[in-house]
Amino acid sequence: MMSAIHIVCPHCQGLNRSPAERLSDNPVCGKCKQGLLPAHPVELRQSDFARFIEKSDLPVIVDFWADWCGPCKMMAPAFAQAAQQLQGKAIFAKVDTESNPMLSQQFAIRSIPSLLVFKQGREVSRQAGAMPAGQLIQWAQQVIR
Incomplete structure (x- = not known):
């Protein structure tokens, strides 16, 4: 029996169910037909952040x-290289703190970059500062287990 996971489309914010065993097959959104698991970081804004974080069953790593x-x-x-290498295991996203100051305040971002x-939907780990x-x-592999 295949277990299904929920993935929020990074393009249209549609909620999709996909068999966990088929994530490597590059699933597409049932609504907009675009890829659900891009091999690059997705941009999140105040307007779509909560839905994306709360409804995604895959871990979401936000820069x-x-x-x-x-x-x-x-x-x-x-960060882009990590998104490509860990595609299907986690979703990598970026939040511009200048364009989204309420998110920065909500998550008490004191220094950037902060991951x-x-x-x-719950924060499980945090890392401040740039990394190679x-x-x-x-x-990322340690925290998404």
């Missing part, structure tokens, strides 16, 4: 960043 932040810019390629991991790709991937 809180800002365009003016040098370490954020340096870590962006490593927060959510499982079933290898360290970021290793950290």
Whole structure:
């Protein structure tokens, strides 16, 4: 018997069910027909953050960043590499703290970049500061188990 998981579409915010065993088959949204598990980080905003975090059964790793932040810019390629390598195991998302100050305040973001991991809508881990790709991937693999 296949177990189903819920995934929020990063394109249209539609809620989808997919057999967990078929995540490597690149499932598509039943509503907009776009890929549910992109191999790159998705942008989240105040308007779609809660639904995306609360309704996704896969862990969601969120990078809180800002365009003016040098370490954020340096870590962006490593974060994208982690999203590609861990595709189907976690969803990687980015929140621009300048465009979404209420989210920064809600999660008490004191320094950037800050990585927060959510499982079933709850924050389960937090890491502040930039990391190289290898360290970021290793950290992500530990927290998404």
